[in-house]
Amino acid sequence: MYHKVTIIGNLGGDPELRYLAGGMAVCDFKVAANKKYKKDGESFTETVWFKCTAWGKLAETLNEYLNKGRLVYIEGTIKPNESGHPRTFELKDGTAAASYEITVNECKFLSKGTGGGDEEPTPGFSEKPQSDEIPF
Numbered sequence: 001m002y003h004k005v006t007i008i009g010n011l012g013g014d015p016e017l018r019y020l021a022g023g024m025a026v027c028d029f030k031v032a033a034n035k036k037y038k039k040d041g042e043s044f045t046e047t048v049w050f051k052c053t054a055w056g057k058l059a060e061t062l063n064e065y066l067n068k069g070r071l072v073y074i075e076g077t078i079k080p081n082e083s084g085h086p087r088t089f090e091l092k093d094g095t096a097a098a099s100y101e102i103t104v105n106e107c108k109f110l111s112k113g114t115g116g117g118d119e120e121p122t123p124g125f126s127e128k129p130q131s132d133e134i135p136f
Helices: 056-065
Strands: 005-011 016-019 025-039 042-055 071-078 087-090 096-109 122-126
Touching: 005 042, 016 056, 025 056, 042 056, 042 071, 056 096
Parallel strands: 042 096
Antiparallel strands: 005 025, 005 071, 016 025, 025 042, 071 096, 087 096, 096 122
């Protein structure tokens, strides 16, 4: 079985890079995806936050080039809890919440810096092999 998630949104903060004991790079960042709609003539914006994690060389590259506010295209898979569901927890006010956690397989930069997507798109990075690395 396989699944894939696609997200277009802005980084909510600068990425955080760390290294595991074995030397593997891990980069964590949050992406906010907005959905704008109208209901009964009134405009609304719904924001969904995604916790994204990249590994290895992709993690190091994203840490170098991403910054708060940057518009990105993310492809990845949903990371469930042990029972296959989103991670759930209780907020300080006692209400229930869930976390959408994504393991990043590919990232394309849709803006050069902070803010909207009015700038020229820049190339992205992925864990996929480059054409000269494919052995056939």
